[in-house]
Amino acid sequence: MLRNKGKRMYSSFLSGVMMLSLMLPAQQVMAEQGGGGSTSQDAKSSLAPVILEDFENGFDKYLPSAGAQFNKVNLSIEKDQERVRFGSGSLKLAYDFTGTTGTSGAYLQTTGEAQNIKVPGYPEKISMWVYGDGKKHWLRMQMLDAKGAVPLNFVDEHVGVDWVGWKYLEVDVPKGRTLPFSIDMPVRYMETSGDKKDAGAIYVDQIRALYGPNEDDIEPPVLSQLTPAAGVPVASSQPVISVHAEDAGYDRAKHPEDTQIEPDSIRMSVDGEQVQHILTVAEGLIRYQPEAPLADGLHRVKVSVRDAAGNQTIRSWSFKVAAGAPKFTYEAPDVTYAGNTYSLDIKGVKTGEISGGRMDFVFDPSKVENLRLVKGSMIDPSVIQAEVDQTQGTVAVTLNHLSTSGLTDEDLIGQVLYDVKKDAVGTNEIQLKSGSIALVEGETSLSFSGHTLPSSVQTGLSLKWDENGNVQGYETVLEVKNVAGNPVRNAQVFADGQAIGMTDDEGKLRTAGLTPAVKDIKLQAAKEGKYFSPVMDFTVSPLSGTPEPYSINVSMGDDPAVSRGFTWQTDPGTEGTVVKVAKQSGFSGFDQKEILKVEGTSELFQTLDIGTVRVHKASVTSLEPGTTYVYQVGDGKGHYSSQGSFQTAPASGDRTSFVYFADSQAKDEAGFKLWGDVVKQAFKDTPDAEFMIQAGDMVEKGFNEQEWKWWFSEAQEALLNTTLIAAIGNHEVMGTTQSNDFLEHFNQPGNGLSSLKGSSFSFDYKNIHFMLLNSEYLYEEQQQWLERDLASTNQKWKIAIFHRGPYGSIYDTEEVRNLWAPVLEKNKVDLVLNGHDHIYLRTHSMMDNQVVKEGEGTTYVVAGTSGPKFYPLTKKYWQLVTDEDKTQMYAAVEIEGDQLKFVTRTVGGRVVDQFTLTK
Structure with a gap:
């Protein structure tokens, strides 16, 4: 594969644009003369790729938000170089499909035909670079030809964007289209499955038209030989941190002087702070040794490298310093229950040698509340303080003169207490955003990182109701169980925060008070003020339909010669399901003696848009082959359809x-x-x-x-x-x-x-x-x-x-x-x-x-x-x-x-x- 590097590659794009601008009029004439589906593709030339959109000139020609079935779609220019593939900016397409029904989509869409991206000539492919979010949604583009839409799929609908980080994608332009081409939706990120509705963001850079094989270098550099190895403790507090970097396919015999990576692109950070690394060019060795000792505990390293073509590789890993030095530790339960109080416990190792320090913790304010610091029993109030921001969920713990407290390794320095919200679900994470420690011996403060502490938020109770208990005017049977699946007696049920009753010995509460009016209600069960169920959305479904049958149809039975299936709908209150069938020959009315009357079944059907209807189904299986029949469907009590007919198959x-x-x-x-x-x-x-x-x-x-x-x-x-x-x-x-x-x-x-x-x-x-x-x-x-x-x-x-x-x-x-x-x-x-x-x-x-x-x-x-x-x-x-x-x-x-x-x-x-x- 040819490997166009650095400026040489970018100049090829520019020359391609100039070449196409000169050739385009002739190509358009050829397309017009081709007739039907004939296009200039039949006389294509070998042209360089053309950049259609590089996101370097803002979003003036795009709608600020576009899509389908979404809660939120936001477009922005991303400047973080980790998520910029070329130049100074890329597209950030953020979306939230959570809880939506139907096909959801987040689109980059032009404001109108005049702003559509014009595609020169007849490309073979369209390409783009995508920084994926791993959410496995469907990535598409909508191109237009002279007759209409040309959907292009960059990934398979059932596979989706299943990667995280940059990836090069290209898709074939269908043959036989009529010029000219343009693009009105360069990016369409979609989800058709109701089971995969979530939120996230992808990044897109450099959308191009290709007129021949892509000969660009698209393979990212290779980072190897991580030192210290990930997860491996090291005894030295000043370890050499290094990584080996080389371009994909690097050949030392051809390039003995360097490993084909861009020195100016290298970035290394330790514990979130960028450090000044040293590069041994011939070996591609990137290394750093801290001038001051690292604190005992976890440390995070992140290295970013690009090759001359702009391909980027980012590696992050953690290692642990275990030099026997003093350090802070912290822990929290990994399982919590909604509505209860828990603690983040802070301790120290060799606290007699620690003069002070600081730990900045971040809690999830959507899951927890009432953050507060409680000092250890042996700690003087002047030794420990905390700055708490309840809205942001941050707690900054500061320590001074800790060495005077006489603590052992088992003694608590302090606790951050937090209440798990009654309506919390999912996972709560406690992050150590940054940490530092100051020793009695030494004048500098040492930084350290730490593990994120996840805890699953569980509920002590479950709450559910009968299938049609939310239909307008119907009684609701609520049921409360504990984590073992057993009924809970005397559990209180709340509707929009107001108690509506207690469960019986079977864990059930029957009520007609929820459904008189069409509205949305928040339901929750609680017991003894410490066990809670999740907060449940209860939507009263309105009554819909009419007593008279509608949406009537006849289906083939298992044997079309002797059987048929019938389906229709009514309002929920019309429960009877009856089909009257008679031979057309000699038919005088549905009150004649020879009428075949068959009863079927019905059920309520809660629709998403118009409310609840009743679906009726019946099957007739004793018909005669080759016979025309007339029929009526209804409730058997006067609400019947018009007369219909069907013909059975001859034997x-x-x-x-x-x-x-x-x-x-x-x-x-x-x-x-x-x-x-x-x-x-x-x-x-x-x-x-x-x-x-x-x-x-x-x-x-x-x-x-x-x-x-x-x-x-x-x-x-x-x-x-x-x-x-x-x-x-x-x-x-x-x-x-x-x-x-x-x-x-x-x-x-x-x-x-x-x-x-x-x-x-x-x-x-x-x-x-x-x-x-x-x-x-x-x-x-x-x-x-x-x-x-x-x-x-x-x-x-x-x-x-x-x-x-x-x-x-x-x-x-x-x-x-x-x-x-x-x-x-x-x-x-x-x-x-x-x-x-x-x-x-x-x-x-x-x-x-x-x-x-x-x-x-x-x-x-x-x-x-x-x-x-x-x-x-x-x-x-x-x-x-x-x-x-x-x-x-x-x-x-x-x-x-x-x-x-x-x-x-x-x-x-x-x-x-x-x-x-x-x-």
Whole structure:
């Protein structure tokens, strides 16, 4: 690898900028003449990298705070050279996602199109340097081409930024895009999982466009031979502290004079104070010997080194001086309980030889309070004083004339008492910020460091309530237990600091006083003033819904010839769950004798946005094959839906017709009206469709029930009169309950993985075997199930349905391509129906990740968009037909005998694509 060093490397950046400025007009002309997806990439030249952003000129063109689902996002220029990779500043992107729901993001975003970063020509890659925080969030960038957004992923979504310190990253720019390029969100730090919402900060420096291989030196120097070794006690109070530094890949034969590190970049500190080191250049030996003795105890060393290319390595380690000299010691309990008092005990070794000293302790003021100093019993008040700052949590202990106190090593010099707050949780840390000791013999004060003392904050009690005890108007059953899990009798429960009652012999308190009104309450249990539970947030969930059924749909049963599943919602007070079913032939009304009446079950569902509703589910399993039925759902007491209908599958047959939709994803009523319009058009164009398939991402945020209500409402007439097969998408699992927000709306089969009931299953419909998979979870487990499922079927046609496809446009899911596609293709699955890409796409016939002849592999389709959101095309070798029309579309599939006919139309009637698969 070429290693561009120092000024030579920076000058190459400048020359690259000048070269591009001269060549750009010609490149733009070539791009315009290329047509379609053709770009100047086809005639690229070997150009030097171009710096797009180096954070040396402030943030005027960026929003001061931007993101999604966050508590706080702050941008600033970082000047600390440890976190600056080049020049004098880097981007600090601080975020707080704690407790938020949905996909969170902290963005560096321009203020508008005029401020977007212009990207010259057609780069092969975009690169950046990132100082990670190890929080494993998803790092992305949003680039724009002439047609729209081009998302770039610097790390895998499921791996994230899993390092701490500087790391060089680069990402490929997709081929086949239309110039010009610009960037409106250079940094997007995101988290999709509700289990990983936290706070932190990352640092970013030097974002570049690369037009060929990166030949820069990106490897940091190597620091080795740490002396004294980490954690090893040394007997000398003036030890030589040293470390060996050399550039990565250093070759002594080529560079005998030095080890290729920058002498001016070296920084060494001992106990937080920078010291004057000595460098032996030829050996790369950095050393320091204290002029004055170090105090007995712990000492911290930190060394920072850069090479000529600016790569930095920082090493910190600690060693202990054990020369038998006098010293201070301190200790505190490692387990504490909320609401109780504890002490930091300060002692000394050979205190008769200590004249004085100072120790600056830092406590966490969010965890502890009422800091105060208590002197040892043998200490005169004039010997020990303390400066206490309750707000900052600091205690500065000062000692004078300690040698006159006559203490042994077991005697207390003093104690810092502290109360652990009643609402404290987590870990409390006591840090020794700095320390010094003065001996009777000697005129100088010696500094020392010390260990941080962590203590877990535990609670003596736990408090919980019944699942729906926070629903408006419902009784709440509170339960208090001790650390052993046993019920606690006579525990007092407080609501917003006011006592509301005592627990009974079972540790329970029943009350109707918490839920009459919708509000937020702080609950805590206590016993005897010394045992406490954590403070719990209790939010009263309002009642929502109506007595009349809504959001009604019919799902395939385990056997589509004889069974169906029904789902609907009402208000919480409407508890009855009844389905009335009758054959359409000869039907005269739901009061006729031949009505089949089936009772189901219901449960309360607490949504995050509109409150609590009741979900009703029922299954009918004794139907006749090949029969059209009418039905009503309701409570059995007068609150019923409109009449709906569905058709069971014949016991056999070789003709089937259905319609298929992809991403209806919207976030407002107007967006869902587009979905409703395309559904109406699809059934108007395909009146003989026996069922419908939706391939996921039905809504923008699966945890927002209002979006589901709009989704059902806009298509309710069609959903009342057909059977729906629904795949789960990534936007359905954005909440904190994984698949549950999706499952509350459908009653689908559960013959797949037991842990994915209702979102992963298979069924036979006439001579077709359908497999529906959950592309959000358990890829390997579903692969194994898929192997078994396909091995057990001998149906003529095989069709798979899932959201994230293996062969897409912007998105092609690697796990699916590696784990599921080989199984589908090996078992001769004819057709795979996907979503996720918000574009129409049909692949070549695929086998083992290769294009094969028609009929020798599997065809994959993404049926465009049935809602308002669209993505531009990213060209891939597997694509046979694509269409970027930004309008809603659907597909109609007809299977008859040996032929499968597939037609995709826009809502306006244009035929987007049509093809035939033949057996």
